[in-house]
Amino acid sequence: MxxxxxxxxxxxxxxxxxxxxxxxxxxxxxxxxxxxxxxxxxxxxxxxxxxxxxxxxxxxxxxxxxxxxxxxxxxxxxxxxxxxxxxxxxxxxxxxxxDQAMVVNQADPELIEQGQALYRGGNLASGVPACSGCHNPQGKGNEPAGFPRLGGQQAAYIEKQLKAYRDGERSGTTNASIMMDVATKLTDSEIEAVANYVSGLN
Known part of the structure; x- marks a missing residue:
């Protein structure tokens, strides 16, 4: 007993x-x-x-x-x-x-192919790792590691944050150094494409 x-x-x-x-x-x-x-x-x-x-x-x-x-x-x-x-x-x-449900957005079809390639495979030439490695292939994040869900997030918000990491404007928080390192290797067009892709990722 x-x-x-x-x-x-x-x-x-x-x-x-x-x-x-x-x-x-x-x-x-x-x-x-x-x-x-x-x-x-x-x-x-x-x-x-x-x-x-x-x-x-x-x-x-x-x-x-x-x-x-x-x-x-x-x-x-x-x-x-x-x-x-x-x-x-x-x-x-x-x-x-x-506990609240994430509502997924409608991604721009013209940017999906480039965004998907970056999210799932990164950019070997510039040393950008695949986003899916930390944020899950379906964009669900990694709760134990504290990596957020990205699938369904606002594209404009993702763009703003990636540029903030790249410019050193967002730092001092958990995992910020990882994102700063990744973002410094991303071009504006890559940021736009991957932000668009994850906004519609379900």
């Missing part, structure tokens, strides 16, 4: 760890202000340059919220919005947004 109880306790503990330390219901209560820019549930931003937050990965979302609150990641539109949020509030918000 003791072994059975221990097994149940261990199983519940592992399940909690797998799903993170955030409470989606508590996060929902704090997410109303986010909808003004990111849309209900973080799925339909009001501007193309704003990111979708839905289904990005709980670990990634928590890391980014923490970095924004601490000032390690500077986003003018979010200045002060997280100042009164506790660490648990940030975990709850991350859990809530991760």
């Amino acid at each position: 003791k072994k059975l109880i221990a097994g149940v306790v261990l199983g519940v503990g592992l399940t909690a760890m797998a799903h993170g330390a955030g409470d989606p219901e508590a996060g929902k209560e704090n997410a109303a202000v986010c909808a003004g820019c990111h849309g209900q549930g973080g799925a339909k931003p009001v501007m193309a340059a704003y990111p979708k937050l839905s289904g990005l990965g709980e670990k990634y979302l928590y890391q980014q919220l923490s970095a924004i609150k601490s000032g390690d990641r500077q986003i003018a539109e979010m200045t002060g919005l997280l100042n009164d949020k506790s660490d648990q509030d940030l975990k709850d918000l991350a859990a809530y947004f991760n």
Whole structure:
């Protein structure tokens, strides 16, 4: 009987760890202000340059919220919005947004071939690795590593972030050095193509 109880306790503990330390219901209560820019549930931003937050990965979302609150990641539109949020509030918000469904966009057919080639195979000549190696062949990301889901994300937002990494404007956060190294090898046309491709990747 003791072994059975221990097994149940261990199983519940592992399940909690797998799903993170955030409470989606508590996060929902704090997410109303986010909808003004990111849309209900973080799925339909009001501007193309704003990111979708839905289904990005709980670990990634928590890391980014923490970095924004601490000032390690500077986003003018979010200045002060997280100042009164506790660490648990940030975990709850991350859990809530991760539980929401990502709505996939319609990619521009003319850019799909080039974008797909970069996403799946990289560019051997310039040393660009395949995006799918970290972000999953279907664009679902890698939750344990904290790599975000890309499939369905706003193309304009992806473009903006890749250029920010390339120009050294986005740094100081987890995994930023990896993305800075990749982005410095990408041309504007490659960035446009791969951003377009992932926006429609499902």
